[in-house]
Every structure is written in C-alpha cells, then in structure tokens.
Amino acid sequence: GAGVSQSPRYKVAKRGQDVALRCDPISGHVSLFWYQQALGQGPEFLTYFQNEAQLDKSGLPSDRFFAERPEGSVSTLKIQRTQQEDSAVYLCASSLAGTQDIGYTFGSGTRLTVV
Amino acid sequence: LAKTTQPISMDSYEGQEVNITCSHNNIATNDYITWYQQFPSQGPRFIIQGYKTKVTNEVASLFIPADRKSSTLSLPRVSLSDTAVYYCLVGDIFSGGYNKLIFGAGTRLAVHP
Numbered sequence: 001g002a003g004v005s006q007s008p009r010y011k012v013a014k015r016g017q018d019v020a021l022r023c024d025p026i027s028g029h030v031s032l033f034w035y036q037q038a039l040g041q042g043p044e045f046l047t048y049f050q051n052e053a054q055l056d057k058s059g060l061p062s063d064r065f066f067a068e069r070p071e072g073s074v075s076t077l078k079i080q081r082t083q084q085e086d087s088a089v090y091l092c093a094s095s096l097a098g099t100q101d102i103g104y105t106f107g108s109g110t111r112l113t114v115v
Numbered sequence: 116l117a118k119t120t121q122p123i124s125m126d127s128y129e130g131q132e133v134n135i136t137c138s139h140n141n142i143a144t145n146d147y148i149t150w151y152q153q154f155p156s157q158g159p160r161f162i163i164q165g166y167k168t169k170v171t172n173e174v175a176s177l178f179i180p181a182d183r184k185s186s187t188l189s190l191p192r193v194s195l196s197d198t199a200v201y202y203c204l205v206g207d208i209f210s211g212g213y214n215k216l217i218f219g220a221g222t223r224l225a226v227h228p
Binding site: 004033035040041042043044045048056059091092093103104105106107108109 | 149151156157158159160161164200202215216217218219220221
C-alpha cells in the first residue's frame with residue numbers, strides 16, 4: 001500500500017479483556033516498529049522487527065504485551081488482560097531498512113481506551 | 116543516547132517564519148539530528164535530517180552550528196496547517212542496523228490567523 005495502515009483506528013476494551021492491534025507496513029519494508037503514545041507525550045518505543053525476527057523488545061512494559069510478525073509483513077500487537085494504564089495510542093512505523101536516513105513512515109495509530 | 120531539550124510550546128501567526136531551537140549538549144560524533152512533525156490523530160511524519168551546517172528541503176530548513184550542541188528548525192511563512200507538535204531527535208542513524216527513535220515531549224506550535 002501507499003502508507004502504513006493500522007486497524008482498528010479505535011478500540012474500547014473492558015479491563016481484563018485481551019486486544020489485538022494490527023499493522024500493515026509499506027510493502028517491502030524490512031523494519032517495523034511499535035510505539036506507545038500516552039496523551040500529551042511523545043511516542044515511546046515498544047519493540048522492533050527486522051523481517052520476521054523480533055530483534056528488540058526492550059520497551060514492552062510487561063509480559064502482558066506480545067508482538068509478532070510471522071511472515072515478515074503484517075504485524076500484530078497483542079495485549080492480554082488489559083489495564084487502564086494501557087490506554088494510549090499505539091503507533092506502528094516501517095522503513096525500507098533499519099537505518100533511518102530517510103525517516104520512518106508511521107501509521108495513524110490505534111487509540112485504545114480501557115474502561 | 117543524547118538527550119534533547121526544546122520549548123514546550125510556541126505561538127505564531129500566519130505568514131511568519133518560525134524557528135524552533137533544540138538543545139543537545141551531549142550529542143555524539145556519529146549522531147544525526149532529525150525532526151518529526153505530528154498532527155492530531157496522526158503518526159509522526161519525518162520532516163528533515165542533518166549532521167552539520169544547513170539542510171533545506173521543500174518543507175523546512177535545519178541549521179546546525181559548528182559545535183552541534185543545538186539545532187534550529189526553521190519553518191518559512193507558516194500557515195494554520197502547520198499547527199502541530201514538532202519533535203527533535205538525536206541518534207546514530209546507522210548504528211546496529213536500526214535506530215529506535217527516542218522522542219521527547221516535543222514543541223507544540225500553534226499558528227493563529
């Protein structure tokens with residue numbers, strides 16, 4: 001596609017529910033990142049994939065967060081047993097290669113609200 | 116990772132030039148300076164990147180003094196549509212095959228009619 005697509009755009013979950021957020025990166029992009037953005041704050045790194053390999057998951061806040069990219073294209077961020085503090089916008093970004101000399105392309109994000 | 120400091124907010128009027136300065140006193144030799152723009156309900160968008168001196172593209176200019184401890188993003192003749200949050204990032208863009216962008220809180224620019 002022309003850009004990074006994320007779905008759903010909005011998700012309301014009851015506390016304790018599991019959610020799955022999808023990211024469709026730009027076709028051919030090797031690198032894929034997930035970020036979490038709280039209201040009024042800058043995005044914070046969660047995890048990084050190079051093709052299907054998850055090379056860095058140092059930003060995942062707890063073991064309730066899990067990300068996968070099994071075929072090296074579409075990625076899913078899963079949050080188990082959601083808590084109110086998980087409410088945020090989840091952003092996905094991709095790039096042709098790992099280097100950012102031409103910048104990363106971000107999707108519009110999924111706004112998760114846990115009630 | 117070099118830390119950046121930028122104003123929390125700025126106000127301007129249509130047609131004016133806006134300069135946003137970012138401080139990065141601990142910038143390393145291999146670090147580049149990158150600016151992103153973020154509109155409400157959208158992800159950040161790459162604006163410009165540089166290493167030293169001046170870089171210009173169709174959107175903005177980036178001025179970097181010789182000591183590289185600061186940088187200034189210059190937006191010529193802003194319009195209402197330039198109202199957004201602007202992030203300054205510093206990092207080695209070629210390190211380890213990837214670079215996890217480290218965002219601060221950014222500068223909220225409000226352009227008024």
